[in-house]
Amino acid sequence: MREPAYKIDLPHVYSGKVRDIYDAGDNRYLMVTSDRISAFDVVMNEPVPNKGRVLMAMSAFWFEHLSEIGASHLISTDMADFPEQAQRPELAGRTMLVHKAEMLPIECIVRGYITGSAWKEYQRSGTMHGEALPTGMQESEQLPEPVFTPSTKAEDGLHDENISFDAAADLVGTELANQCRDLALSLYTAGRDHAAERGIIIADTKFEFGFVNGQLAVADEVLTPDSSRFWPADQWMPGSTPPSFDKQPVRDHLDTLDWDKTPPPPTLPESVVQASAARYVEGYERITGKSFADWPG
Ligand SMILES: Nc1ncnc2c1ncn2[C@@H]1O[C@H](COP(=O)(O)OP(=O)(O)OP(=O)(O)O)[C@@H](O)[C@H]1O
Ligand SMILES: [Mg+2]
Missing domain, CATH: 3.30.470.20 (ATP-grasp fold, B domain)
Structure with missing residues (x-):
């Protein structure tokens, strides 16, 4: 299994392409959203700064906004509610305590x-x-x-x-x-x-x-x-695909390369990483009307 981006002194359950999951006891998981970025289902070597915090902030916004439509697994994004082992500044804003779900x-x-x-x-x-x-x-x-x-x-x-x-x-x-x-x-x-x-x-x-x-x-x-x-x-104009608010700069860059879309991934230039980071933040701010600077972390 993949190495987690943040080692926490709790039982490590799983690391997916983006999230690291720890057992927080009482049928709860602690989910940490890393800055890992995947494209074409392959995880890149370079993290995208703050991406994990943006994804977390956006999910937290929607869980709240959509709570009347359906129940969610979210318990808390407030560090004070986390197990003591996870009360660490570098986890702020990218971590949530959730109910373990039977997926x-x-x-x-x-x-x-x-x-x-x-x-x-x-x-x-x-x-x-x-x-x-x-x-x-x-x-x-x-x-x-x-x-x-x-x-x-x-x-x-x-x-x-x-x-x-x-x-x-x-x-x-x-x-x-x-x-x-x-x-x-x-x-x-x-x-x-x-x-x-x-x-x-x-x-x-x-x-x-x-x-x-x-x-x-x-x-x-x-x-x-x-x-x-x-x-x-x-x-948006039918007949072509609009650029999206996310890893588009990464995908565009990869499309210029002769890469067969299987691991290992090619190296991403710093400018591509930064452009992607900026798009994640812009997407968050437009959708929520909030400033990302106000999100914890
Ligand atoms: N409340 C929950 N209880 C149990 N599992 C969960 C819960 N919420 C999310 N998951 C699972 O945790 C994983 C999240 O990790 P991540 O999104 O990084 O994985 P992924 O790379 O997208 O998918 P994969 O599972 O294929 O690795 C997913 O497999 C998801 O199904
Ligand atoms: Mg996933």
Whole structure:
């Protein structure tokens, strides 16, 4: 397993591409969001300064904003509530105490616009996650209405696979798949509407749900630039893909290289890292209307 970015004297449960998870006792996890950045599912060598704090700040904003739509795993982002071993200044603003969730084996994606892997599939077969779509759609066009398009949850290093609603129902049961769809669509719609007022299009997003005390809850991160595509509304034009508020500078740079998108990753120039860092902060400030300077850490 990957080495955690911050070693904490608690049992280390898991390190994903971005987050390090520790057991905080009493059925709780401590999730630390690192500055690691992944592109094409490969973690880069260079951290993006403050990225983990921005993702955390944004998730915290949405958990609060969306709390009436669904329960979440969040207990606290306040260091005073953390186990003593985690009360360290370098963890401030990038750490949350959460309920341990029994995670579902699917990723709950919602697409409001057709782009990325969905656009590729549509070009190939006129479908999206196996379901038919109107003909003649253009890249980045808004879908007639948001669609729940689940995927499998691949092991580290592998790519998730887009699946149909029926395939998701085979994995988790029809009733739960329906519940996931309803929750994901409600969360997405509320988030999309909020962002639209601030000039940002949330083109698509991925939620991860799990059971907390028998109740379906939103876990992981929510509506961040890592789990979603945020586009500046004034740069959106169907027929092309707008730049997004996130690792776009990193992706653009990687596209100029002859790299096969498998580890080891190439070295990122400092200017690319800084440009990406600035975009994360700008996305946060536009969405929340808050200054990132006021976020702890
Ligand atoms: N409350 C929770 N309880 C249990 N697991 C959680 C909870 N919230 C998030 N997770 C899991 O923790 C991990 C977060 O780590 P991270 O986002 O870095 O992983 P990832 O690289 O995106 O995904 P992968 O799991 O494929 O490594 C995810 O596997 C996510 O499903
Ligand atoms: Mg993740």
